[in-house]
Amino acid sequence: MSRDLAAWLAHIERLHPSAIELGLERVRGVAQRLGVALPCVTITVGGTNGKGSTCAMLESILLEAGYRVGTYTSPHLVDFAERARVNGQPADPALLAEQFEAVEAARGEVTLTYFEFSTLAILRLFQHAGLDVAILEVGLGGRLDAVNIVDADCAIVTSIDIDHAEWLGDTREAIGFEKAHIFRPGRPAICSDPSPPRALVEHAEAIGADLWLFGRDFNHAGDRQQWSWAGRANRRNAMAYPALRGANQLLNASGVLAALESLRDRLPVSQQAVRQGFAVVELPGRFQVLPGQPSIVLDVAHNPHAVAHLAANLDNMGFFPYTWAVFGVMRDKDVDAMIAALKGRVDHWLLAALPGARAADPEWVAGRLREAGVAEGTAEASIGCFRSPSEALVAAQERAGPNDRIVVFGSFLTVADVLATRAAANRTSRHGKAQR
Known part of the structure; x- marks a missing residue:
C-alpha cells in the first residue's frame, strides 16, 4: 500500500533509534544501491550560521539568470516540502512520496535517520528533475553529514562558531575541521568567515582545494546607499543591498559572489541577474x-x-x-x-x-x-x-x-x-x- 508524504514522514521518524547518528557508511551504501548521482552543477553550503541566507541568495540569483535550480535546506518551518525547492517552489508532495518509496525499497535492513532518509529522497528527486544546478545545505557539521556523500563542484563555509558541541567539538578549531571536509581537491572552496580557524585553512591546503578566503581572494565595501564586491578577476559595483535584513548578510552575499565567480565558466551570471536576485530574495524567519x-x-x-x-x-x-x-x-x-x-x-x-x-x-x-x-x-x-x-x-x-x-x-x-x-x-x- 502506497503512503502519502505525511505517512512517510511519520514512518521515518520511527525508523532509527536516535535522531542523529553521524557517519557516511550507511547512507552512502543506500545511495549506491539507489544509483543517486546528480547530473548537474552542485554547490554545498555549510557553516554555523548564514547557510539558509546563502542558499536563498544563490537560488534567487541563479533563477534570475534563467537556470533550473534545485535547493535543499533544513529544517523546514511549516511544511516539509519547503526543504526541497525546484525552481523556487516547494516540491510536489506526491513526487516526494515516490522518492521515499524508492529509498525504502533500496535500504533493505539498513536503518537511516530522519535526516539521512529524507536527504536521499530529495537527492533522487533532484536527480530526475532536469536541473542545471543543485544547492545543498549541509545539515550538521560537514565531515560526517549525509549531504557530504555528494562531491560538490563548489563548497561554501559561511561562518564558524560553537554549536552542536556534543557532536562537533567545543572549539572553533574542532568545528572548523569538521566543516572543512565539504571541500574537495582541485575544486573551489569558499570561506566567508573573516577569521577562519587555522584547521579549516590547513585542511583545504592539505587536500589541494582551491581555497577562496574573505579578505584575501574576495572582499566588499559600501556606504549607506550601495555596496561593491571584488573577487580574483571580477568586480561588481554599485549594487543595492540584499533584500534580506541584517548586518551579516553582506558577508553571506560576498561568499555567494565568490562561488559564482569560481563557477563562471559553467554557470555564467550577468550583473543584471545578480542585482535582481539580491533585490527579490526572501527567507522567512531570518530577521x-x-x-x-x-x-x-x-x-x-x-x-x-x-x-x-x-x-x-x-x-x-x-x-x-x-x-x-x-x-x-x-x-x-x-x-x-x-x-x-x-x-x-x-x-x-x-x-x-x-x-x-x-x-x-x-x-x-x-x-x-x-x-x-x-x-x-x-x-x-x-x-x-x-x-x-x-x-x-x-x-x-x-x-x-x-x-x-x-x-x-x-x-x-x-x-x-x-x-x-x-x-x-x-x-x-x-x-x-x-x-x-
Whole structure:
C-alpha cells in the first residue's frame, strides 16, 4: 500500500533509534544501491550560521539568470516540502512520496535517520528533475553529514562558531575541521568567515582545494546607499543591498559572489541577474519583520553567535519604548550566552515551551534569566511562562503598546509555531470570507 508524504514522514521518524547518528557508511551504501548521482552543477553550503541566507541568495540569483535550480535546506518551518525547492517552489508532495518509496525499497535492513532518509529522497528527486544546478545545505557539521556523500563542484563555509558541541567539538578549531571536509581537491572552496580557524585553512591546503578566503581572494565595501564586491578577476559595483535584513548578510552575499565567480565558466551570471536576485530574495524567519504595529521580528537565531547578530540588527532598528521577547529554546544550547547577548535590550521575557525531549522548560529558562540578573515584577520588566510560542505572542500583542516591538527567537521551532499559527489563521479568514 502506497503512503502519502505525511505517512512517510511519520514512518521515518520511527525508523532509527536516535535522531542523529553521524557517519557516511550507511547512507552512502543506500545511495549506491539507489544509483543517486546528480547530473548537474552542485554547490554545498555549510557553516554555523548564514547557510539558509546563502542558499536563498544563490537560488534567487541563479533563477534570475534563467537556470533550473534545485535547493535543499533544513529544517523546514511549516511544511516539509519547503526543504526541497525546484525552481523556487516547494516540491510536489506526491513526487516526494515516490522518492521515499524508492529509498525504502533500496535500504533493505539498513536503518537511516530522519535526516539521512529524507536527504536521499530529495537527492533522487533532484536527480530526475532536469536541473542545471543543485544547492545543498549541509545539515550538521560537514565531515560526517549525509549531504557530504555528494562531491560538490563548489563548497561554501559561511561562518564558524560553537554549536552542536556534543557532536562537533567545543572549539572553533574542532568545528572548523569538521566543516572543512565539504571541500574537495582541485575544486573551489569558499570561506566567508573573516577569521577562519587555522584547521579549516590547513585542511583545504592539505587536500589541494582551491581555497577562496574573505579578505584575501574576495572582499566588499559600501556606504549607506550601495555596496561593491571584488573577487580574483571580477568586480561588481554599485549594487543595492540584499533584500534580506541584517548586518551579516553582506558577508553571506560576498561568499555567494565568490562561488559564482569560481563557477563562471559553467554557470555564467550577468550583473543584471545578480542585482535582481539580491533585490527579490526572501527567507522567512531570518530577521523577518512582519507588517503592522507593534513591530514583530521573527528570527531563528538559536546559538550565541546568531543571537549576537540579532542583537546588532535590533540595535539598528531605532528606538522602541519596550521590547518583548518570545523565547523558546533547546536545553542543550548555551542558553546563558544567548541571554547575555540580549538581556540589556529586552524588557519583558515571555518564555515558551517547545515540543520534544530536548526543549528547555520555560521555568528553567526563567531561573537562568534571574541568575543573569534580569529584572521582573514591574510594569517595565517581567518574566512569564507560556505553553507555546503562539500563546506567548498573543500575550505580548495584548500587553505591548503600538510603538513597542516583539522579538520571536531561540529556535526554528519557536518561529515555526508562530508562522504555522498565522498561516492557519489566514486560511480560516479566507475561508470565512469565501463563505460570506
